[in-house]
Amino acid sequence: MSAKEQRQVASDAGLSKQRVVVEAVRLADSEGVDGLSMRRLAGALGAGAMSLYHYVASKDELLDAMIDIVFEEIELPPEETDWQSAMRRVATSTRQVLARHPWAIGLMESRTSPGPANLRHREAFTACLRRAGFSALTATHANWLLNSYVYGYALQAASLPFDTADELAEMVDDVYLPQLPPDEFPYLNESAAALVAAGYDPAEEFTFGLDLVLAALEPLRASA
Amino acid sequence: MSAKEQRQVASDAGLSKQRVVVEAVRLADSEGVDGLSMRRLAGALGAGAMSLYHYVASKDELLDAMIDIVFEEIELPPEETDWQSAMRRVATSTRQVLARHPWAIGLMESRTSPGPANLRHREAFTACLRRAGFSALTATHANWLLNSYVYGYALQAASLPFDTADELAEMVDDVYLPQLPPDEFPYLNESAAALVAAGYDPAEEFTFGLDLVLAALEPLRASA
DNA sequence: CTCGTACACCGTACGTCGTACACTGTACTA
């Protein structure tokens, strides 16, 4: 039996790096990244804590692998459409994935080496921009700008406790206004009132900035 | 002796919430947020670990207070200039502060309630936009867009191990290219080469996106 | 001058964490 077949059998019945990391992501999703410990993870897998170290060198490596799984979930830019539609797809997908795994945002800051899925993603991303007529340098700029917007948006969204217009209205009345004296924070009070009055939907906020950024980038590409 | 005077004396000699939090920020800056423990913090202050709990209810509250100190360091928008210059000042200051305290970025995701400095900052920020002629709704959009860009930029920058053109060139040759097979990652290879050839300076990247975003927002304000 | 009270501060202890290390059992090779 070859080493590969052994690996195959092992992954059918017992543990495997894939299984460990996937379960870790699930645990972090449901309990938060602070609730993810090697012992709890092992418990969820029906194994002893130390068994995990046969598939992961350390918890740090586990976290790196978890981040790369998150990147795997992000759509790659489709090749058959115009660059703006493609980027919109990627950006939207990224936002959704990061909303699903909010712990990933905070983790990205501290880990420096990108995983394979991350690299594949960057390659496809710049490929799309280059094909659309951006120079290598401008594509780098666009890359930074778009990613900054998406990550920053996800970061802000993760620290907000509401997702819909109704939840927002509720929070404004029950939580925000009580702690915002109108004489000290006139503009925030005005904003809060205006948002509630307009039926402001936080879900649409993302599109606004994204469209603005894409439109601003359009004239920078050397049209084919 | 009034309670206030007592507090004054105490802050001259012994501990105080201010001293605790400031030292915690210093520790997180030098050792990373993982290196910040109540015991080590107490040690740095020449006190016992449990003494800290007279000034801070829990480590979570300490982290919240640390974040608010970071917001205190960010410049408020000056009132005497045009809105673009003001926003540029704020954005640049935010970027610098977050570069000084990279741990703060990852912390923002998990803590939901904004501190007083954060609120003051938001108020001044929207005030500036409203005075420049943006509607309350558009000001909210601009707020999201600008903050997303700045936070996202800081997040990406924090996970990069280089700050100057020279360091970049060194990293490209020694670390990136060796792990990027040209046939699998043609565009990343091209980009890396183009950046090094152009003497690309990462420090200037921030300005590019910021200017683009500001210019894109300009037509959205109802000119006075 | 003494006592009671308040409060800043701390020592100890508990449960949990990551993980080093030495150990099982099982499966396959020779």
Next chain:
DNA sequence: TAGTACAGTGTACGACGTACGGTGTACGAG
């Protein structure tokens, strides 16, 4: 059948956050 490799584990160590029950000193009341 003996040997080897390796998946999986049990125990133990040092560090963590923090509950709890102390100390000591400062000060107003008697």
